[in-house]
Amino acid sequence: MNNSSSSQKQNNRRDFLKYLLTGGLLGFASAVIYPLIAYLKPPKQREVEVSSVKVGKLSEIEKNSGRIIRFGNKPVILVRTAAGDLRAFSATCTHLDCTVQFKSDQSILWCACHNGKYDLNGRNISGPPPRPLDSFRVVIQGEEVLISKNV
Amino acid sequence: MNIIKNLYNWIDERVKLEDLVNFLGKKYVPVHRNSVWYYFGGVSLFFFIIQVVTGILLLFYYKGSADLAFESIQFIMSKVQFGWLIRSIHSWAANLFILAAFIHMFSVYFEKSYRKPREITWVTGMLMFFLALGFGFSGYLLPWNELAFFATKVGTDIAGAVPLIGETLKIFLRGGEEVTGATLSRLFGFHVALLPGIFTALLTIHLLLVQRQGMSEPLRVEALKQSEKKTMPFFPNFLLRDLLLWLLILNVLAILAVFFPSELGRKADLFASAPAGIKPEWYFLFMFQTLKYIPAHLLIFEGEVVGILLFMVAGVLWLLVPFWDTKSSKGQQNRLINYLGLFAVIFIIVLTILGWIA
Secondary structure, three states: OHHHHHHHHHHHHHHHHHHHHHHHHHHHHHHHHHHHHHHHOOOOOOOOOOOEEEEEEHHHOOOOEEEEEEEOOEEEEEEEOOOOOEEEEEOEOOOOOOEOEEEOOOOEEEEOOOOEEEOOOOOEEEOOOOOOOOEEEEEEEOOEEEEEOOO | OHHHHHHHHHHHHHHOHHHHHHHHHOOEEEEOOOHHHHHHHHHHHHHHHHHHHHHHHHHOOOOOOOOOHHHHHHHHHHOOOOHHHHHHHHHHHHHHHHHHHHHHHHHHHHOOOOOOOOHHHHHHHHHHHHHHHHHHHHHHHOOOEHHHHHHHHHHHHHHHOOOOOHHHHHHHHHOOOOOOHHHHHHHHHHHHHHHHHHHHHHHHHHHHHHHHHOOOOOHHHHOOOHHHOEEEEHHHHHHHHHHHHHHHHHHHHHHHHHHOOOOOOOEOOOOOOOOOOOOOOHHHHHHHHHHHHOOOEEOOEEHHHHHHHHHHHHHHHHHOHHHHOHHHHOOOOOHHHHHHHHHHHHHHHHHHHHHHHO
């Protein structure tokens, strides 16, 4: 009786030490790992809020042509149709993030990565893109062409 | 527990872990009054591992170009979460790595553990030590600050004083006539690719040899009868002591990095004057200080050239000590080795202090 209760006591002590050591080690390990993981998280860079971008003079934009404009840190494609209309769309393909281009011979917006096609209204008409391209507003102020977000 | 056992069996069935387990079970570490020095190899290894881990982490944000290097470290120090900690640990561990390697080297030297059959272990260790100095020198430039810029100018200029190959060596190190952004790109490449590659190969040989040959016994212990020798199993007794020490070191590193974080200083300006009191890192200080004492001209030779040649000869003799100390390999006392070692230790300590207070 006496013997078993003393061994019981010893077991309790042993368990206590086990928990203390395991807990201590786990705490230490998390104190090491947490800074490492936090370090890997890229810090937020202040993004420049852009609401509109000047493109250039209307007379300098040829008919039946397209060009990529830097809009903040995203590409926007400005298209001038054969008829002379100006249209702007996000140039990021809705399929897998490639940048689209204007094909003057077919009058479409074409993504070279997976052969996705959009018409000049930004609608996906062929290939893998699931959605139309987001459109941007084109404003003409005098001679100056501006692109701004579609509110 | 079952999963671990199953996994073990799965691997064992394919790669025969049994041999390895038997080998580890039979590995013993000699126990004697100088056993404590056995730990410094492992300590150096631990610092190297820390350098690899923190070095890779720093690479995620560091930009190795003259236009961006300084700013990218500013970014790490001020914007990245715990960036200051990672950089400070990298800087502290670099210094302590060299300190641990110094201690490891001298303890091996004084015990003559380099003697036959461990010559290759000594040579690979010494080559790693030289590489460690190379790591220190190349890493020092990477923040592209004032101190780093001038330290690199002086260091590469000293390399230029080596007879015959000096000029070529200097241009090779600088990537041109002067220290410029080209030097930064080069030393960056050395620091993160070339040196780690060679170091890893040497380390593999070094560690395999230590496993294969076991720990060296001091001559007087070797002379004892088998029944009088005391040993300790490597697994788990010695390994657990090793790990405990590593844990303590990690804590010391964290304390140093938190309370004495590394500074960044001012960005290097290629057309500014050197700041007053400029000094190399402490492990180069004794050589730097010695060169100051040598007169400009010794007979027909330039003083600097003589100094550099002397250090090179001393380094080569030190590297090749197992091959000219034949007495120790035969199990005989060689007091000359002790005197030379003692002279080296005192010389390094005294000149480091002189350089420090100068």
